[in-house]
Amino acid sequence: MFHKRVSCSSAARRLGRRGYTLIEVLITVTILGIAGAVVVPSMSGANVLKVQAAVRSIVADITFAQMDALGYQEPRGVVFDTDANQYTLIQITGADIDLDADALYDPKGPDQRYVVNLNSADFGGAVITDLDLNGGDTLIFDEIGGPVAAAGSDELSSGGSVTVSAPSGRFRIDIAPFTGRVTVVRLD
Numbered sequence: 001m002f003h004k005r006v007s008c009s010s011a012a013r014r015l016g017r018r019g020y021t022l023i024e025v026l027i028t029v030t031i032l033g034i035a036g037a038v039v040v041p042s043m044s045g046a047n048v049l050k051v052q053a054a055v056r057s058i059v060a061d062i063t064f065a066q067m068d069a070l071g072y073q074e075p076r077g078v079v080f081d082t083d084a085n086q087y088t089l090i091q092i093t094g095a096d097i098d099l100d101a102d103a104l105y106d107p108k109g110p111d112q113r114y115v116v117n118l119n120s121a122d123f124g125g126a127v128i129t130d131l132d133l134n135g136g137d138t139l140i141f142d143e144i145g146g147p148v149a150a151a152g153s154d155e156l157s158s159g160g161s162v163t164v165s166a167p168s169g170r171f172r173i174d175i176a177p178f179t180g181r182v183t184v185v186r187l188d
Helices: 008-016 022-044 046-072
Strands: 076-081 086-091 115-117 127-133 138-141 160-166 169-175 182-186
Touching (some): 046 076, 046 169, 046 182, 127 169
Antiparallel strands (some): 076 086, 086 115, 127 160
C-alpha cells in the first residue's frame, strides 16, 4: 500500500491560510471605493432625469394631440392647469371646452381620462411654472395639425411656450406658430 505523503510545511500552510492578507483586503476596499465614486454622482443625477421625464411626457403628449388631430381630421387640444400641476388632452367639439366631457380617453388611466399629473414621484418635483399659449392655458390644433388661437377658431396661433421647473433644472417647451413644431430649451 502506498500512502501519499504530505509534508508538514504544506499542511501547516493550508491550515494557517484561513484569513485574507492585508494586500487582498486593501485591493478589495480600493475596488469598492472606486465603484462607490462612480455610483454616487449618477445617483444624484436621478432628479434631473425625472424632470427630463416630465418634459418628455409633455412634449410627447403635445405631439400626440397634434397627430391625433391630423389622423382623425378633428381639432384636439392640451389644457394646462398650473394650480393642479397637470394637463389634460381633449377633443374640441365646439367653441366651448368642457374638461369632463371633452377629455380624450386614456386606456391605462384609472378614470379613463387623459390627464397627466406632474405631482407624481416619477417626475421629481417638476412644476409647470409659466404658460404663454395665446394668453391662455390651452394649446389647440386644427384638423390638419396646425396650432390655432382658440377653440372653434380658424385664426392661426402665434405659438407659445410651457416652462417646467424643478430644483434640478428649468426647461422651456416652445411650440412654433403655423407648423406646431415642438422644441425644448434648457434655461439653466
